[in-house]
Amino acid sequence: MAGLSRLAWFGFVVAFAVTLLAAEVRCQDRQASALDPAVIEDIVVGSRVLAELGVLDAFGHVSARDPRNPDHFLMSRSLAPALVTADDIMEIDLDGNAVDAKGRSVFLERFIHSEIYRARPDVMAVVHTHSPGVIPFTITQVGLRPVFHNAAFLAAGAPVWDIRKDFGETNMLVSNAVIGKGLALALADKSVVLMRGHGDATVGSSVKVAVFRAYYTDVNARLQSQAIALGGEVNYLTAAEGAKADAINLQVLDRVWNLWKMRVTAAPPK
Template sequence: MLADLGVVDAFGHVSARSPANPRHFLMARSIAPAQVTANDIMEFDENGEPVDARNRAVFLERFIHAEIYKARPDVNAVVHTHSPGVVPFSVSRTPLKPLYHNAAFLGEGAVVWDIGKEFGATDMLVRNNAIGKSLAAALGDKSVVLMRGHGDVTVGPAVQAAVFRAYYTDVNARLQAQALGLGSEVTYLSAEEAAKADGVNMVIMDRAWALWKQKVQSTK
């Protein structure tokens, strides 16, 4: 679905908290998102280790998911992307802020997590629990965190919400870049407007999910 929407390509991943064991989560083996099938889904423990690997390759950055689920009991789904619309905001001093209602979950603006501030020069990947914990701390109680020179992570109470936020984070980033390019002051949603609009989005996002699902199914 996210591949169809252009938010992920060969890279990126989605996970969901396990309904059978809330300390565990479900995520595909290491494979491009558009190629994932039900048979690719694996279970991981609270530290991001596979419960039954069966020689299947796993995502190096599974620790993003593990540490966020530990830190946020309200989160039941996590999406990580390298969204091309978002990355510029992770490396500039221009904050990513909601300029329209569908991205109201951005609140007063997305925080940027810089791996280098705590871990020095790295390959930019969240390759262990310590780095994942740092990212989860930067996310705090928000819905989105940008990763400097890398991408972003969105979370939600369900997969539908996390996917909705991943898509509209990218859309808002592209619209904001266009608005800034006009050369005049940009008006963003106020904190009160964002809170009210986000409440509406949580109610109506099933409409978007149904459309995106139909599009994916029609291509199979």
């Protein structure tokens, strides 16, 4: 009887352990599935769109604040934007730590995102680019100003942040929270901050808005350069025109987003 009792007890312990393990796996699955699939899709689409439009190449990234937890954000593993898939999206806290990296590498400049989210509770998405059109406006005394309605958000200002001013001669990367905080302070309440000799960061109330602003910041910079090259005085949008045009742009944002999405998700021809 004693032998049978020990055997029964062993069986109970094994069954209990298996039950606990199954519960833990289900909990992990629920946590993973709890990540908003719509937000994840927007990050994937936004990354591919900006790569398709030439604003991003192998570098740059798109993120979104986690709608479940404002102290976390969602971002791809370190990967070229055109290659991002839903499986590459991970959850990161505001200290820049991945919640469950699963062996995947994180972006070195994730602190651009974490510190902007920390400083700006209103921001729900961040895009960082090395926009070719924007770079000249980060290294000259010519300010980036709106020349057409799609870039109307620039009428509120586009400050230039110089990493060297506060941190000396660095490798130009926002590689820790202290530097990221400096960038976030320069952004202040604006939609765009330019980064001297580096690129820019745009923010928005959604991934769609941040991606829209990243693209049209680049387009505006190219158009402004062309206008300046023609000579004479440039007739920029005023602050009032910018505010009015930006409000309309946000109302019809899905028109351009759906077009972009179709371009990067359409099945390849057979």
